[in-house]
Amino acid sequence: MKQYKIAAIGGDGIGPEMVAEGVRALQAIAERAGSFKIEVDWLDWGAERFKCSGRFIPEDGMAKLAGYDAILFGSAGAADVPDHETLWGLRLAICQTLDQYANLRPTRLLAGIRSPLAEVTPEALDWLIIRENSEGEYAGHGGRSHRGSHHETATEVSLFTRHAIERIMRYAFECAQDRPRRQLTVVTKSNAQRHGMVLWDEIAQEVACSFPDVRWDRMLVDAMTVRMVRDPGSLDTIVASNLHADILSDLAAALAGSIGIGPTANIDPSGRHPSMFEPIHGSAFDLVGKGVANPIGMFWSSVLLLDHLGEHRSAQILLGAIERVTADPANHTPDLGGTARTQDVTRALLAALSGDRS
Known part of the structure; x- marks a missing residue:
């Protein structure tokens, strides 16, 4: 019997609550x-460790992670620690050190969940957003000078390399190739970002030549927000830079009903390092301890984890159970307009898993 070792990192906010529910689903x-x-x-x-020791991750932490098959992550961010400290000290530290350069954010209209878009159908809203996860606008390059003076200056330097763009474009075309519609939209902003994004466009054109069976188009990021709202059925697979995909995927989750249902996979496609799976909703300080956070994003992230491990049949069974749960409005948490509590949703999921043995 195969045995998988999973590192569970709750982080902060509602993260620990969500990871606990995800572990229950995986074990079931x-x-x-x-x-x-x-x-x-x-x-x-997380933040408590940081406040005690000055580190979010122990000195040998990254070496320790190498021994796991996957990582289940909650959220980074605490109300009493600056956000840039938590993000760079925990989540980005893991993603960048383990070269999890492909961030996958599937979006679809789950059964029983209504989109704010009138008349949208599940067939029209079924996307895979691929986010470049290693550089771009989140490369961490820049600095500050003349602090406290009228001439105080801060720079945030976006970093785009041929190596990173080429590998995420190739990965995106391969993902599009594996989906029924074989369609890819490359998101850019090369009309204003005339260096990095122009390189992004040029490499997209180069890589496309290796995938003649994939239809692709290019879309400026601001126009892309309009297209997502006005013509969702025209989209399928989407690839964008670190910042652009971060924003677009939150919009996508909202269009699918709630940011509480959105999943994420941070993938190292080479398999040299473990990949990490998390919901996109963040720490949600206002929900901590109330027991009403939506665990669907964590359950769906667990589906992605199972798929990554090669347990495709179990991944499909879990996704089917999720849809049977969401189909019943009694299982909708407040973000979906319902009154269900977190553990109500988990109990419904576990019942769905134990009740269907097909």
Whole structure:
């Protein structure tokens, strides 16, 4: 029997609550399958560790992660620690060190969930957003000078390299090639960002020559927001830079009903390092301890984790169970307009998994 080692990192805010629910789902699907086991180690990496030791991740932490098959992550961000400290000290530290350069954010209209878009159908809103996850606007280059003076200056330098653009474009075309519509939209802003984004466009054109069976087009990011709202059925697979995809994927989740249902996979396609799976909703300080946060984003992220491990059948079973849960409005948490609590949704999911043995 296969055994997978999973590192569970709750982080902060509602992250620990969500990871706990995700672990319950993973262990339930493993028990149902009977062909693999899930072994979970809980790592207390987050703001409390930082406030005590000055580090979010222990000195040997990254080496320790190398021994896991995957990472289940909650959220980075605490109300009493600056956001840039938590993001760079925890989540980005993991993604960049482990070269998780492909960030996957699928979006679809789940059963029973209404979109704010009138008349939209599940067939029209079924996207895969691929985010370049290693450089671009989040490269961390820049600095500040003349602090406190009238001439105080801050620079934030976007970094685009041929290596990183080429590999994410190739990955995006391959993902599009594997989807039924074989269609890719490349998001850019090369009319205003005349260096990095022009390189982005040029490499997209080069890589496209290797994928003649994929239809592709190019869209300026501001126009892309309009297209997502006005013509969702014209989109399928989408690739964008770090910042652009970060923003567009939040819009996508909102159009699909709630940011609480959006999943994320931070993938190292080479397989040299473990990949990390998390919901996109963030820390949600206003929901901490109330027991009403939506666990669907974590459950869907667990689907992506199973798929990445090669447990495709179990991934499909879990996704089917998620849709049976969301189909019933009694299982909708407040972000979806309902009154269900987090554990109500989890109980419904576990019942769906145990009740359907097809």
